[in-house]
Amino acid sequence: MQREEKQLETSLETLIAQVSDIKNSLVAFIHKLENEYERLTWPSVLDNFALLTGQLNTLNKVLKNEKMPLLKNQVIIPLLLSPDRDEEIMRLTEGRVPVFSHEVVPDHLRTKPDPEVEEQEKQLSSEAARITPEVAQKQVQSMNKLCNSLLEKIIKEERDSDVSSLRQNKQTYNPNDTNALVAAVAFGKGLSNRRPPGPGGPMGAGQTGASGMLPGAASMQQMSMPPNQQQHMAGVPMAQGGQPGKMPSSIKTNIKSASMHPYQR
Template structure:
């Protein structure tokens, strides 16, 4: 066999292998793109539903449901990263996309594929949609941040990190303390420490004397009633006073006795005038006068007066 024939055969085999390799890579690329499009579609649907909840159901949206939505989005992003980092996924950065047709006219197929977001594929749209680098302004800001970060020394950066960690720790501790206090406060039953009926009765009794009973203490009744020692006590005091005077001044005993006897003779069945005056003064006890006045005021009390007195006392 001639060397030229061998070279031709080798070239044919190499081209065939290359073609098969390209076909295999194309199939692999298509499968990877399909999986990537599926994951992106799921992520887009989750984002759309979450945004719809935030815009239309914000009044009945709860924090646990928001956390569930964030957890779903985080899981889908992790799955998308796993698809991109899979060993069977080709490097998309090695693929080059070149726009073949640019037209300022409206493209219905492009509208349908992009769900109405891109109506035309013109020179103004292509740089934004096919850009592989950030915008020039973003690149400039990133460079500025990188330069500022490089100026900070290692010691200063470590101090700032420690200070920030300390602030975060204090903030987390305060938040945990507030959560514990709120939980303990919610577990304690809110018992009422007062009785409104008793409070109203106490205010009415103090302000207007309502509900006080007309009770007479012993020794406050008038003379002439049996079983009440008011007059007997006064009489006993008067007798003791007469006995002391009789013992201290015997020369005046007879005139005093004669005066008493003359008074008794002139008004039979009655006590002397001095003792009689004392008994009359004891017949109306100050507490009885207070109770009668309180009863009159309590009878004139209205519910409006009771409410006003309770509010003023509180």
């Protein structure tokens, strides 16, 4: 018996601590809402809600704990009613309840719903009792029908919005553009500077000409006809292409022919 009482006491203490925690955070939140609403940000409001949710969850856990005695079975009886001002009660209730009199006790120790609520509930249950089981069944069916069609509508709406958003999203990129841009950045495809001769253009063309086809042709001729005169004769029609770039090539071939000479003879 004593053990049970002790248990009740400790669990009540934890309950009171939890509830006062919740009360404090509520007070702080309300204070913020009333006084700092101008600079209150949405994330901090959400933080406050999260805090409250967490605290309510802990309270629920405490209530559902195995060690928590069945509070329903506890009875509270007002032992003393007095019309005089009670300082102790004032302190405990933070000034909300100044007296513990017959006027306020029914409100504060009430375990039933408010009279108006009780009245409404009574009306509803008497109405429910009046209808026959068949009518009730019919009403249940029509209710289910309504719910189902509503659900279908919602699902259909969701699917449609998915499809339409997909269709929209398809337009946010174009694979051809991706390829064009990647090619442009990677090796300059489609950038106008690439084809028309830029600063390096003609020089590059001249180089390939000089080191590629012309010297090869010239040295071929030289191999077959060593005399200088003939080389010149042959060189003229070749030069009909008429590049100034011919000059370095002929110098080059001359050097080559000079170095070739000893081996030929």
